[in-house]
Amino acid sequence: MSAVENVPRTIPDRLQGRTERALKSWESLLFVVMVVIFIINSFASPYFLDPWNLSDATFNFTEKALVALALALVIISGEIDLSVAAIIALASTLMGAALQFGAGPWELVAIGLVTGALCGAVNGWLVTGLGLPSIVVTIGTMSLFRGISFIILGDKAYTGYPADFAYFGQGYVWWVFSFELVLFAVMAVLFYILLHRTSFGRLVYAIGNNQTAALFSGVKVGRVKFILFVLTGLMAGLAAVCLTSRLGSTRPSIATGLELEAITMVVLGGVNINGGSGSILGVVLAALIMGLVTFGLGLLNVPGIVMSIFIGLLLILVIAIPVLLGKIGRARKAG
């Protein structure tokens, strides 16, 4: 009797060790998937393993990934923003309009960023100020922002961007490392710090997990969400600068459907679409995977619309497989 009492009872702080947890995480699965796709690609096409080709491949996803970084935070906080592509269209259109009045490259950049931030502020105000559901609000502003582009441009296009401006979408910082790629890397680090290393990032998780509890703990829920929407708008503005510079022209239909690909990146990156969990590392890996898949398929001459089937299937399978495995596991335990 007394012997039993004397046995020290220990409860581990963590049920799994740090390494074990890291190995079983979503991010490591994504990493494995990425490596596999990389290997398949390098066998499938002899042109794949060329530094310049790989560098070209990064242009496929950097603009979307810039938006996805900020969108991840919005989704973790339990909201959604479907208007990002429309913000890009409006920002690009206003940059083109400013060009007609003789704006220089830096003014164009400023206009793109400010337009993005303002559009984000409109979304943020409608969601937090008026308390409207973000999914409908951003469907509305999506039509509104792109609609304004159509009113300004109609069926015309802005071209003739200055040569200096081309650097943001076409320039190289060093060797094969393009400006866009470096920009994405820097932004990914900044967003990593913001989400995982600051108290603001913890607030985002708190709101996404339980908004009411966060509110009653003194978190300024409205303000945090407003900032997140402005941040997303700003990143969309940045993406607009890169995209406009890379294409060298603006049409009102620019970046159509980009919001879906950005959301796919976020969800593929392991962010819970209902909010509360997710990591920047996951989103970055998902962006790389999507870039590699589209580039690899492109080398095999697969048309863009067929690639979108792969992306759509990827989105569904990535969420469905863990659920299915969980169900099979539970069924086995029960049986």
Added chain:
Amino acid sequence: MRKLFRHREIQLLVAIVALTLLIALRFPVFVTPSNLANVYNDTSILVILALGQMAVILTRCIDLSTAATLALCGMVAAMLNNLNPELPVSLLVLLAVVFGALLGGINGLLVWKLDMPPIVVTLGTMTVYRGTIFLISGGKWINAHEMSDAFKALPRDSLAGVSLLSWASILMIIIMFVTLGRTTLGRSFYAVGGNANAAVYAGIDPGRTRFLAFVLSGALSGLAGYLWISRYAVAYVDIALGFELEVVAACVIGGVSIAGGIGSVPGAVLGALFLGIIKNALPVINVSPFWQLAISGTVIIIAVAFNARAERKKGRVILKKAEVTA
């Protein structure tokens, strides 16, 4: 009187009548019966899609794949007609509806059996269905001369002075009105969206109910697919691209709550008509059609603000300050 005005349907009806009269002041041609019939005919497909979307939204889901389903079913019907012009059109219509129901069923199964968020599921299937059109058609168009006359004529044939396209939407309105108001299935849509937990205790399976809502939405999209292709007499990959947003917009304008459980057939129909009138009035009042997108965006935002005010639950405010900052 004031009580009457609290109904979204009445507000919307007043808005529609006011809008129409405003246009009629300057352009009397717009309100001639034949033109109004044309406007309705033009909006019929949107009405049919909005009815299906409403059933899905009522159960607190969303179906973003409606336009892609429409295009895929339409393409399949057009290709079958092209391959074998002898096939009776009624069979093709039936096939389009069944195929649409099947596609909707895929959405529904993923939501039901795998507990996946509907927005993710339908975003995914939207791109997959759209891509499938490319795969089966090879990116080629099917033009008017490649379709049989009977195939193209059906929506244009008129019965009692009204086109069959309009009749199809009227029939669907009646069917949905009866289904949502008078059948167990219809009431369970409301129950699941209103309070899924309470619905379980009332013996309703929320997953199964959502599945059926998706099947219904898919079937209506399939029907709309045939109607769209045969009316415009052309089928290609990008048909009705982005139309799903207009469909959701029609529902939101009609007072259907995106949070589920609230909405009515007359509301959704009036919401669709509101958008249809704007679309048809713009060329009449000499405004560039490029304004349409921005206008419908503004209308959506205003409508959702109205919805939120109507739905705001009156509860006890415990923390006044917190309530303000939120």
